[in-house]
Amino acid sequence: MRVVQKLLLGLAAPVLALLIAGALASILLAATGADVGAFWETLLKWPEPRNRVNIINSAAILYLSGVAAAVGFRMNLFNIGVEGQYRIGAFVAAVVAGQAFLPGALNTVFAILMAMVAGALWAGIAAVLRVTRGVSEVIATIMLNSIAGLLVGYLIKKVGVRTGNSISTKEIPESSWVSGIPAVPDAGGAEIYGLALLAVVVGIAYYVVITYTRFGFDVRATGASESAAVASGVNVKKMIIISMLISGAIAGLIGMPVLFGQAHNYGSSFQVGIGFSGIAVALLGRNNPAGIAAGALIFAFLSEQGNRLNILVGISPEIVSVTQGIIVLAVVIAYTLVRRYRRRLEQAAVASQLAPPTAGTDGKDGGPGQDPGDGPGNGPDAGPGDGPDLAKSPREEPVK
Amino acid sequence: MSTVLKKQDVPGGDVAVRVEGIGKRFPGVIANHDVTFDIRSGTIHAIVGENGAGKSTLMKILYGVQPPDSGTIELNGVPTKLKSPSDAIAAGVGMVFQHFQLADNLTVLENVVLGDERRHGIGNKARARIRELSAAYGFGLDPDELVQSLGVGKRQRVEILKVLYRGARIIILDEPTAVLVPQEVDALFANLRGLRDEGHTIVFISHKLDEVRSIADEITVIRRGTTVATVDPATVTSRQLAELMVGSELPSPSTEESTVTDRVTLSLENVSVADVSGREVLSGIDLTVHAGEVLGIAGVEGNGQTELVEAIIGMLKLSSGTITLYTTAPQDKSGNGAGGSADGPAREGARLAHDMTNLSTRRRRELGIGVIPEDRHRHGVLLDSPLWENRILGFQTRRPCGSGGWISRGGASRDSVRIIEEYDVRTPGIATTARALSGGNQQKFIVGREMSGDPSLLIAAHPTRGVDVGAQAAIWDHIRRARREGLAVVLISADLDELIGLSDTIKVLLRGRLVGTFDPQQVTSEQLGTAMTGAGGAE
Numbered sequence: 001m002r003v004v005q006k007l008l009l010g011l012a013a014p015v016l017a018l019l020i021a022g023a024l025a026s027i028l029l030a031a032t033g034a035d036v037g038a039f040w041e042t043l044l045k046w047p048e049p050r051n052r053v054n055i056i057n058s059a060a061i062l063y064l065s066g067v068a069a070a071v072g073f074r075m076n077l078f079n080i081g082v083e084g085q086y087r088i089g090a091f092v093a094a095v096v097a098g099q100a101f102l103p104g105a106l107n108t109v110f111a112i113l114m115a116m117v118a119g120a121l122w123a124g125i126a127a128v129l130r131v132t133r134g135v136s137e138v139i140a141t142i143m144l145n146s147i148a149g150l151l152v153g154y155l156i157k158k159v160g161v162r163t164g165n166s167i168s169t170k171e172i173p174e175s176s177w178v179s180g181i182p183a184v185p186d187a188g189g190a191e192i193y194g195l196a197l198l199a200v201v202v203g204i205a206y207y208v209v210i211t212y213t214r215f216g217f218d219v220r221a222t223g224a225s226e227s228a229a230v231a232s233g234v235n236v237k238k239m240i241i242i243s244m245l246i247s248g249a250i251a252g253l254i255g256m257p258v259l260f261g262q263a264h265n266y267g268s269s270f271q272v273g274i275g276f277s278g279i280a281v282a283l284l285g286r287n288n289p290a291g292i293a294a295g296a297l298i299f300a301f302l303s304e305q306g307n308r309l310n311i312l313v314g315i316s317p318e319i320v321s322v323t324q325g326i327i328v329l330a331v332v333i334a335y336t337l338v339r340r341y342r343r344r345l346e347q348a349a350v351a352s353q354l355a356p357p358t359a360g361t362d363g364k365d366g367g368p369g370q371d372p373g374d375g376p377g378n379g380p381d382a383g384p385g386d387g388p389d390l391a392k393s394p395r396e397e398p399v400k
Numbered sequence: 401m402s403t404v405l406k407k408q409d410v411p412g413g414d415v416a417v418r419v420e421g422i423g424k425r426f427p428g429v430i431a432n433h434d435v436t437f438d439i440r441s442g443t444i445h446a447i448v449g450e451n452g453a454g455k456s457t458l459m460k461i462l463y464g465v466q467p468p469d470s471g472t473i474e475l476n477g478v479p480t481k482l483k484s485p486s487d488a489i490a491a492g493v494g495m496v497f498q499h500f501q502l503a504d505n506l507t508v509l510e511n512v513v514l515g516d517e518r519r520h521g522i523g524n525k526a527r528a529r530i531r532e533l534s535a536a537y538g539f540g541l542d543p544d545e546l547v548q549s550l551g552v553g554k555r556q557r558v559e560i561l562k563v564l565y566r567g568a569r570i571i572i573l574d575e576p577t578a579v580l581v582p583q584e585v586d587a588l589f590a591n592l593r594g595l596r597d598e599g600h601t602i603v604f605i606s607h608k609l610d611e612v613r614s615i616a617d618e619i620t621v622i623r624r625g626t627t628v629a630t631v632d633p634a635t636v637t638s639r640q641l642a643e644l645m646v647g648s649e650l651p652s653p654s655t656e657e658s659t660v661t662d663r664v665t666l667s668l669e670n671v672s673v674a675d676v677s678g679r680e681v682l683s684g685i686d687l688t689v690h691a692g693e694v695l696g697i698a699g700v701e702g703n704g705q706t707e708l709v710e711a712i713i714g715m716l717k718l719s720s721g722t723i724t725l726y727t728t729a730p731q732d733k734s735g736n737g738a739g740g741s742a743d744g745p746a747r748e749g750a751r752l753a754h755d756m757t758n759l760s761t762r763r764r765r766e767l768g769i770g771v772i773p774e775d776r777h778r779h780g781v782l783l784d785s786p787l788w789e790n791r792i793l794g795f796q797t798r799r800p801c802g803s804g805g806w807i808s809r810g811g812a813s814r815d816s817v818r819i820i821e822e823y824d825v826r827t828p829g830i831a832t833t834a835r836a837l838s839g840g841n842q843q844k845f846i847v848g849r850e851m852s853g854d855p856s857l858l859i860a861a862h863p864t865r866g867v868d869v870g871a872q873a874a875i876w877d878h879i880r881r882a883r884r885e886g887l888a889v890v891l892i893s894a895d896l897d898e899l900i901g902l903s904d905t906i907k908v909l910l911r912g913r914l915v916g917t918f919d920p921q922q923v924t925s926e927q928l929g930t931a932m933t934g935a936g937g938a939e
Contacts, residue, residue, distance in 0.1 A: 214796045217807045221793060224782040230715060231771065231779035232794035233762030343835070350828055350836045 013338040014284070014294070017330040024330070025323040029315070038313040043305045043320075051304050053190040056183075059293075059300035060196035061254055065278025066296055067206050068250035070287040072137075074210065075223040075243055081126060081141025082251045083275025084148030089119035089252025090259055091152045091169070094266030095159060097259070098170035107176040112195075112256055119252025120245040122148060127244035131237045137244070145275070156267070168267025178260040193257035202250055207289040219243060251275065280328045286335065299324055415477065416441035416570055416601040417462070422471035424457055431457035435471065435627050437620045439570075444592060444602040446612040446633075449622035449645055455605050458622065459572055462603070463495040464488035475570070494568030496559045498575040502547050509543035512562050519565070533564050537594045553584035557591065564595075571595065572603040577611055589615050607645070607700055609638045609933050621645055642929030659692035660904050663751060664726055665888035666712070666857050671721035673707050673912075681707045682912045685721070689857070689888040694879065696903030696920070697892045700932050704912040705892045706774060709861050712890070713771055714761040725767055726751045727856045765794055770850030772843070774861035774892070780846045783835040787827060790834050791816040791849055798853055819848035824874060840871030847878050858882060861892045876902060896928055910934050 022040075029036045047055060065082055072079035079085075093115035100107050126140035160167040180191025210216040221229040222239055230236055254274055255266075263270060281299055285291030306320030417439040424432040432454045439445040449455050460466045462473065464482030473480055475491050482488045485495070502511050513519075513526050520526040527543045534541040539557045547555060556576060563571050573592075577585045592602050592615060606612050612619055613633040620630045621644040629644050666689040673682040682704045689695045699705055710716040712723060728751060756764050765771075771794070773779035781790050791812045795801040800811030816830040823844045827837055834842055843863070850858060860879060864872040879902055883889055893899050899906055899920070906918045908931040916931040 212807055212809075214802050214805050214807055217789075217792055217796055217802075220785075220789075221782060224785055225778070227778040228780065228782055228793060230761070231713070231773055232796070233760065233765050234796075235760060235762070343833075346832060346836045350832060 009338060009342055013286075013334040014291075014331065016338070017284075017327060017334040018298075020330040020334065021323055021327040024326050025319065028322065029319065034315050034319075035313060039309065039315055039319070042309055042312050042315075043302070045305070047301070047304065049184050049187040050190045053184050053187045053192055055297070055300045055304045056192050057196060057257065057300075058303065059296040060193065060199040061257055061274055062277055062281050062296035062299055063199040063293055064202055064250060064254045065274050066281035066285060066292040067202050067278075067289070068247050068254065068275075069279045069282040070285070070292055071206070071219075071243055071247040071250065073223075073282055073287050075219045075239060076226070077240060077243055077247075078138045079123060079126070079141055079244060079247045079251075080138055080279065081123060081144045081148075081275070082247070082254070082278050083273065084141065084145035085119040085122045085248045085251035086254040086275045087148050087152050087270075087272070088122045089115035089248075090255025090270060091155065091266050092118035093252075093256065094169040094172070094259055097172040097176055098265065100173050100176065104175040107173070108178060108260060111172075111176070111260075112253070115252040115256060116249040117252070120249040123244045123248025123251065124241070127241045130244075131240055137240075149272075152266075153268075160267070161265075166267055166269065168265040168269075170265065172260065172264045176260070177264060178257075180261055193261035195257040195260055198253050198256060202253065203289050203293065210289075215242070251278075254278070277324075280324065283328050284331050286331075298327070414441045415439065416443075416475070417603070418472075418474040418477075419458075419462070420472050420474075422458065422461060422468045422473070424461060424466065424468050432461070432468070432625045435622070435625075437627050437630055439601060439603060440618070441476070441601050442596060442599050443617040444596050444604055444615055446604045446606060446616035446619045447622060448605075448607055448609065448612055448619060448641065453622045453645070454625040455622055456574065459495065459574055459603075459605060462488070462572060463493060489566050489568065492567060492569040493572065494563030494566060494570070495572045496556070496563060496574065496576060500555050500559055502555055502558060504548040505546070507544050507546055508541050508550075508558055508561075511547055511558055512543075512565050516566055519567075529565065530561065533561055536598070537564075537591055539591065551584075553587055556584075556588065560591065560595075569599070570601045570603065572605070574605050575607075576604070577606060577608060585611065609641045609645075613638065613641070638933055639930055642933050645929075658904060659884050659886070661691045661693070661886065663691040664688050665691050665693075666726070666890070667724045668712070669722050669724075671711060671723060672719045673711050673716050674719045680719070680912055682711060685914055687907060687914065689890055691856075691886045691888050692883055693904045694883050694889040694891050694902050696899040696906040697890065697909055698896065698899050698906050698918075698928055698932055699909035701894055703909050705861065705909060707912070708909065709771070709774065709859055709890075709892065712764075712859060713769060714756065714759060714764045718757060722755060722757045725754045725756050725764070725769070725857060727754065727768055728752070762797065766797060768854065768856035770852075770855040770858045772846055772850055772858070772860040772863045774865075776839075776842055776846055781834040781842055784833055786831045786833055787820070787825075787837075787845060788813040788816045788830040790845065791819065791830075794849070795853065815852065819845060819852070823848035823878070840867035843867045844871055844874060847875055851878065851882060856888065858887050858889045859892075860889060862894060863891070864893075864895070864898060908932055 026036050026040075029039055065086065068082045068085070069079060093111040096114045097107055097111035102110050122144060123141070126135075126137045126144060129135040129140045130137045156167055156169065159169065161170050178194035180194055181196075182191050184190070184192070208216075210219065218229065218234045218239055221232065222234055222236055226236055229239075255270070258271065259266065277299060281295040282292055284295030284298070285293070302320050302324055306317040309315040309317050309319070415438045419438075420436050422432055422435040435454070435458055447455055447458070457466070461468045462482070464485050464487045467481075467483065473482065475493070480487075480491055482491065482493075488495070503514070506514070509527055509530055510522075512530055513522050520529045530541070530543040533539070534543075534557075539561060541554065541557055541561060547558060550558065560571065560573075576588060592604070596602055596617075604612070604616060613636070616633050618630060619633055619636065619641065621628050621641065623645060631641070631644070666687075668685050668687050671682060671685040672680055675681050685708065687695065697705060697708065707716060711718060754767050756767070759767075771779075777783060782793060788809070789812070792801040792807060795812075796807065797803075800808060800815050802808055802811075813830055819825060820827060820830065825837070825841050825845045825848065827841060827845075834845070837845070847863065858879070863875050863879065867875070876898070879889060879891070883904075891899065891902055900923065901920075903920050906920050906923060906928070907914050908916045908918070908928065910932065911934070915934075918928060918931075
């Protein structure tokens with residue numbers, strides 16, 4: 001019974017959020033005079049095999065981005081710089097792999113590691129500023145995003161190869177490409193990126209570390225209450241540095257599936273904005289490994305389906321971005337509502353379970369507190385006649 | 401308890417504020433009960449009491465921040481229900497908070513009119529009014545000066561000006577001198593007297609007795625949530641006030657046999673700590689605690705107690721001195737078996753001496769220090785985490801909660817069940833969040849957790865603050881039992897009864913220094929009160 005209730009409550013928030021977002025998007029569409037029915041029909045139609053591959057691919061990338069953001073969020077560290085770390089990481093990997101210092105797969109592995117190092121170091125700048133100078137990581141990472149974009153643009157011009165109108169890094173040798181996985185039949189040659197598996201590995205590692213390791217506990221404790229974590233012996237400064245480095249390293253992985261599976265170089269056409277979508281996905285999934293996966297799939301699904309809107313029903317696909325934004329806002333609201341409701345339920349449970357046996361020696365009342373932020377009352381009755389009771393000295397109590 | 405000392409005639413006339421039978425309870429805590437007193441119009445009325453005695457709750461009720469559960473408030477003879485601070489402002493009540501609520505980057509004028517733009521606008525009319533008020537009371541404030549360029553004393557005057565600008569006739573000041581240097585205090589007092597002479601009623605909250613006696617026309621003492629007396633400062637001594645504040649009926653000291661051993665467990669040598677501005681908050685602390693001894697630290701709050709705890713557990717860096725913990729030979733309690741690190745332990749007989757001065761909080765806790773923190777919500781629990789996760793807090797590296805970088809959910813859960821049973825924590829289960837429990841049950845869980853893992857030293861800061869009577873007795877029992885079993889305990893409390901009842905030795909902390917050592921069997925409340933308030937030879 002309790003398990004079922006817990007599960008239902010867990011699902012309530014995201015479902016509520018999606019419904020709210022759907023309703024708001026419909027109102028928006030109706031207000032602009034679009035065909036709401038056709039919109040939903042197109043959007044929710046079961047995708048073609050080729051589209052399914054695209055959805056899985058972009059979900060994997062979004063997942064990496066979501067986990068990168070979530071690592072920081074778990075300890076109230078707002079790494080808004082996933083975008084910049086992703087670009088730096090992808091660029092460094094492209095350059096390293098293009099130089100092909102090592103043969104074949106070794107080159108790939110080395111380049112991926114370099115992407116992680118580059119992403120981590122870029123995030124590390126913000127961490128060091130925060131720890132040594134108290135600079136908000138939000139500000140620092142936003143600035144670093146901007147710097148990353150300009151820096152990469154500049155460096156591409158320096159080291160890049162010009163082909164026609166576009167400029168990009170040197171192409172990665174074919175021996176170092178990672179071939180796709182033809183998992184979806186009839187997809188017309190579309191394949192899932194081989195490195196989409198990185199998302200699975202990162203997801204499992206994230207789950208294990210957060211749930212079962214001391215480091216993960218320290219991260220969660222710091223996020224829940226920094227002061228309590230410090231008192232319990234957590235070195236918060238060290239934790240900030242480590243989490244930012246991990247967050248940046250994962251961000252460095254975001255570009256890998258596309259780089260080794262499709263683009264084979266880093267150029268001006270390399271996708272941007274994934275780092276920001278990752279923040280939304282992490283929010284949507286409440287930093288939970290499975291939740292982020294669901295969030296990534298929903299976002300990927302909406303984006304992919306949205307592409308057809310313009311062609312089929314003449315609705316601008318931007319409405320999908322708007323819907324995604326509404327979903328994130330709705331999620332924040334829905335989770336707050338559900339959390340309050342859950343807290344009230346729990347306090348009622350505590351009160352009802354404790355009320356009968358505690359009414360005894362100490363005059364406890366066990367009634368629920370009025371303030372939802374506090375626990376149920378368990379104190380002595382507050383009658384004016386309680387003065388002598390309150391003034392009781394330690395010595396007057398019987399030693400058990 | 402009734403008025404102990406007879407009131408004398410004081411200036412002023414009618415009753416400006418009449419508080420009768422005010423009660424306020426929070427889950428598990430009674431903040432106020434049966435609070436009754438009168439404040440006469442045109443007087444400075446001080447309200448004194450220890451931190452935690454219920455002063456701030458009472459002030460929040462008077463300023464409409466919280467509604468009382470029972471009792472009535474009359475303002476100028478009219479029964480008034482204050483539902484919000486705006487009601488209070490409309491009724492002519494203003495409050496100056498201890499922590500200034502000013503925007504540094506705005507001018508005096510902008511700060512004053514902020515939120516009350518309708519009264520005189522935001523332009524020259526408001527400027528003229530501010531000049532007028534500032535001149536009338538000698539505040540010396542320029543409306544166009546930036547607040548960030550003002551000193552603390554002037555900022556406080558801006559706060560008072562804000563209240564006056566809104567037409568307050570009754571002004572509540574919460575610990576106004578806490579942030580001031582002596583010269584600024586004198587200036588503030590001159591301002592307050594000026595305000596009183598213009599017919600304002602001042603409510604002055606403090607625990608600095610000498611100051612209160614010099615400024616107030618009447619003093620009301622609050623203890624354990626209720627008013628115990630209203631006295632005349634002209635006839636009361638600081639000692640008498642201290643006694644009223646901390647309680648005069650002292651219980652008979654311990655009849656239990658002393659369990660103090662000659663084995664030193666904790667020793668602090670010449671420990672000093674400076675705050676960020678370089679001011680010493682602890683100076684030259686020397687103390688030792690033996691196995692089986694409860695060392696009580698008495699003192700008016702804010703005299704270095706918090707810093708002392710944080711210095712011992714490694715949350716504050718020492719500016720000088722050493723802290724040593726002695727444990728019984730084979731015990732190095734680090735779960736990961738790290739054993740002897742670079743800085744110890746050195747053998748000393750059957751005891752191991754650990755120089756903790758430069759160790760991290762985690763290493764210190766691993767050596768066997770349990771902490772019952774002063775503020776359990778900030779330092780003791782993760783409110784929104786289940787109890788079994790709270791069991792891990794502070795024990796991340798130690799069995800049964802964790803080992804070698806991993807957390808043991810099973811071990812923590814099983815041990816949480818044990819704590820819940822042994823310490824009578826009333827909860828439906830270990831999956832309940834800490835927030836859902838009452839203060840007393842949270843505290844019992846913390847006590848149980850901190851007694852786990854066979855600690856050598858327990859630091860208990862206000863262990864029974866904000867808990868109900870039943871939990872209080874249980875926590876006292878646990879501390880006594882631990883002491884019998886050879887634990888060394890540092891007990892910090894604002895409750896002299898608790899200190900005298902539990903301690904083997906009492907030391908008094910005043911302005912960051914240990915100023916006296918007392919035997920709880922012999923000490924009188926007068927002696928302690930005198931030492932605590934530094935009233936010393938003055939009387």
